[in-house]
Amino acid sequence: MSLSHVPLQETVEDAVCFSGRGVHGGAPCRVFVRPAPVDHGIVFRRIDLPGEPRIPARVEHVVSTTLATTLGVGEATVGTVEHLLSALLGLGIDNALIDVEGPELPILDGSAGPFTHELRGRGTAMLQAEKHVWIPIKPVRIEDGNRWIEIEPADELIIDYTLQYDHPVIGTQRVVYRHSPVNYERELSHARTFGLAAEVEMMRQQGLAIGGALDCAVVVGDDRVLNPEGLRYPDEFARHKILDIIGDLAMIGGPILGRITASRSGHSLNQRFVEALLDGGLVECSPLSEVRNVIDAQPTQRVEVLSA
Ligand SMILES: [Zn+2]
CATH class of the missing domain: 3.30.1700.10 (lpxc deacetylase, domain 2)
Structure with missing residues (x-):
């Protein structure tokens, strides 16, 4: 079947890095949004922890919604994920591997503007599979x-x-x-x-x-x-x-x-x-x-x- 006329899954064209401070802990933190293959979904990875545990952005992994949304698998958690996830969904990005160096994403200016601007500027890549x-x-x-x-x-x-x-x-x-x-x-x-x-x-x-x-x-x-x-x-x-x-x-x-x-x-x-x-x-x-x-x-x- 030709896929030339159907909406295709998208990922980021290239890795994009964001750095700033977490709003709750206040610690400096960096996050890297990387390209990912078809049907990978949006998955966080705590690269600062042994074994680099992965945390898929799915509702069964939500461990807290107090003040911000925190995801976790086992002991590994990642907090304040909602504005980056909003930017990814907002731009139609289906697949990304998000490396984080700590327990919290940077709050940046409190909006999804810097995430959106940078991700859109870097561009998205079409994958050869239909969007779900x-x-x-x-x-x-x-x-x-x-x-x-x-x-x-x-x-x-x-x-x-x-x-x-x-x-x-x-x-x-x-x-x-x-x-x-x-x-x-x-x-x-x-x-x-x-x-x-x-x-x-x-x-x-x-x-x-x-x-x-x-x-x-x-x-x-x-x-x-x-x-x-x-x-x-x-x-x-x-x-x-x-x-x-x-x-x-x-x-x-x-x-x-x-x-x-x-x-x-x-x-x-x-x-x-x-x-x-x-x-x-x-x-x-x-x-x-x-x-x-x-x-x-x-x-x-x-x-x-x-x-x-
Ligand atoms: Zn918010």
């Missing part, structure tokens, strides 16, 4: 109090996110994002993580987030954003939440299509959502041209509502 795509076979919604996230079948990825934050500077923000690598880089990748000044101070006292808060996050004071440069998008907070969802969806092990609607959801609920989807809610679809037919062939089903 996951699609939901039924609507699924997962709730935890007033937080929820839901998906319904669609032949593209759309994320409609509403942030409701009881704070005068943040308030309610809604962003509807239609995915493409170009839209990802332009509309999401530069959105930074954020925290309230009071929380940052508390984390600092606990020895966390010592990477220099204003350089790697939007810090929100009582009545204004404390970063002298201000915001990068008027609704940067909600955009970052969508960036995070894309990183969390990477734990499925490949790109997903569907219309996702979410309100107030964060890493833990997103992980539960991914687990629920993998538990019989998704079907792998290949070639991509079949997506519409596969969706249309599903019986109409009521939304399945699950509690976190």
Whole structure:
């Protein structure tokens, strides 16, 4: 069969190195994103540990979602993986081996912008195999109090996110994002993580987030954003939440299509959502041209509502 007209799996053209400090430990760290073959997926490798253990970016290896997402296999862990994973999925990169020299990825500026910019600049290489795509076979919604996230079948990825934050500077923000690598880089990748000044101070006292808060996050004071440069998008907070969802969806092990609607959801609920989807809610679809037919062939089903 000719593969000239079907979307192909992609990897990075060349190794790309990022260096900086971890946000929680504050230690200097380097990460190398390397090309990987067909069906390899995204896999981290702790090259500083004996035996160089590998940690696949899949939901069964998520060991913590407190403050950031940490993956682990046995004793080996790698933390703050979500923004790099978001950039890889955002750019359509299916396969990469990611060498890390410590337990945490660099936070850089708190967004996925530097990852995205550098990876796109270096270019991607097409592999001679069709891209795998996951699609939901039924609507699924997962709730935890007033937080929820839901998906319904669609032949593209759309994320409609509403942030409701009881704070005068943040308030309610809604962003509807239609995915493409170009839209990802332009509309999401530069959105930074954020925290309230009071929380940052508390984390600092606990020895966390010592990477220099204003350089790697939007810090929100009582009545204004404390970063002298201000915001990068008027609704940067909600955009970052969508960036995070894309990183969390990477734990499925490949790109997903569907219309996702979410309100107030964060890493833990997103992980539960991914687990629920993998538990019989998704079907792998290949070639991509079949997506519409596969969706249309599903019986109409009521939304399945699950509690976190
Ligand atoms: Zn984030």
